[in-house]
Amino acid sequence: FSRLKQSLTKTREVLAGKVEGLVYGRTTVDESLYEELEEILIQADVGVETSLELVARVRERMKAQKLDDPTKLKPILKDELRRIFAGGDETANLRLDGDPTVILVVGVNGTGKTTSIGKLAHLLRRDGKKVLLAAADTFRAAAIDQLEIWAHRAGVELIRHGEGADPAAVVYDAIQAARAREYDVLIIDTAGRLHTRVNLMEELKKVFRVVSRELPGAPQEVLLVLDATTGHNAVNQAKIFGEAVGVTGIVLTKLDGTAKGGIVAAIRNSQKIPVKLVGTGERIEDLSYFHAGEFVDGLLG
Numbered sequence: 060f061s062r063l064k065q066s067l068t069k070t071r072e073v074l075a076g077k078v079e080g081l082v083y084g085r086t087t088v089d090e091s092l093y094e095e096l097e098e099i100l101i102q103a104d105v106g107v108e109t110s111l112e113l114v115a116r117v118r119e120r121m122k123a124q125k126l127d128d129p130t131k132l133k134p135i136l137k138d139e140l141r142r143i144f145a146g147g148d149e150t151a152n153l154r155l156d157g158d159p160t161v162i163l164v165v166g167v168n169g170t171g172k173t174t175s176i177g178k179l180a181h182l183l184r185r186d187g188k189k190v191l192l193a194a195a196d197t198f199r200a201a202a203i204d205q206l207e208i209w210a211h212r213a214g215v216e217l218i219r220h221g222e223g224a225d226p227a228a229v230v231y232d233a234i235q236a237a238r239a240r241e242y243d244v245l246i247i248d249t250a251g252r253l254h255t256r257v258n259l260m261e262e263l264k265k266v267f268r269v270v271s272r273e274l275p276g277a278p279q280e281v282l283l284v285l286d287a288t289t290g291h292n293a294v295n296q297a298k299i300f301g302e303a304v305g306v307t308g309i310v311l312t313k314l315d316g317t318a319k320g321g322i323v324a325a326i327r328n329s330q331k332i333p334v335k336l337v338g339t340g341e342r343i344e345d346l347s348y349f350h351a352g353e354f355v356d357g358l359l360g
């Protein structure tokens with residue numbers, strides 16, 4: 060079992076169990092089957108629109124192939140679910156072709172941003188990259204200290220200023236350091252206070268401008284961290300950040316603790332932003348690249 064599949068155990072127990080229950084004892088396919096399937100998907104946080112779209116496509120295919128056997132439902136559903144992630148076997152990758160590569164990490168406090176940065180630093184370092192972190196969430200000293208702990212765990216350096224410093228200045232310094240000391244990847248932590256949304260988006264845009272001015276072509280990635288357990292709040296956050304800073308990928312955390320794994324499909328289908336990384340636990344190694352095939356197997360068995 061891959062970590063991704065394992066982290067979906069709770070979702071799978073609920074979702075696969077319900078889909079099997081739906082089919083069990085039925086000998087023919089009728090409209091009530093599709094209606095119940097819609098319900099089941101919506102309850103698994105696949106999202107109303109995405110669930111309706113999915114079921115409509117399953118229904119069409121069943122009809123086109125003149126299938127009246129309820130057991131054919133699940134394989135077709137899995138196939139349609141995979142198609143949401145385009146390319147069928149899509150494996151997410153990060154663009155790491157910068158010199159240095161800059162990865163800007165954004166997201167609301169509490170979603171697991173700091174933890175994910177630590178895990179990502181570990182992952183990239185394990186792949187032989189020289190990684191530098193920048194503590195550009197300067198609003199709380201505790202946030203900077205927390206990032207320092209993760210930098211230490213991952214065995215990477217951190218550029219930090221004091222509490223209340225200008226995030227753009229931290230980023231400027233980090234870029235100079237990354238250049239001078241020939242780092243491969245600079246990962247930038249940013250603030251995540253959504254209740255001051257306008258200020259936050261302005262701050263992020265300013266950081267973005269400094270990065271792209273100092274290093275044309277950067278940032279190579281803008282990763283948005285979302286908490287899978289928050290269901291549709293996560294979809295809304297994807298919308299807000301996506302409009303403000305042009306998110307290139309999503310890091311979906313806490314997939315291990317939730318039965319809401321269907322949220323991945325809702326985000327992918329409604330925002331068209333790829334899920335690139337998935338948090339599967341609290342340890343430093345609990346971060347996996349997203350893989351559509353494994354995800355769908357993890358969801359439905």
Ligand code: GDP
Pocket residue numbers: 167168169170171172173174175311312313314315316337338339340341345
């Ligand atoms: P931040 O405020 O967004 O920086 O959030 P933190 O990185 O401090 O994480 C908040 C909490 O979520 C911590 O207790 C983490 O251990 C926990 N957490 C983060 N990612 C995951 C994950 O993938 N799985 C689980 N189970 N917990 C996670």
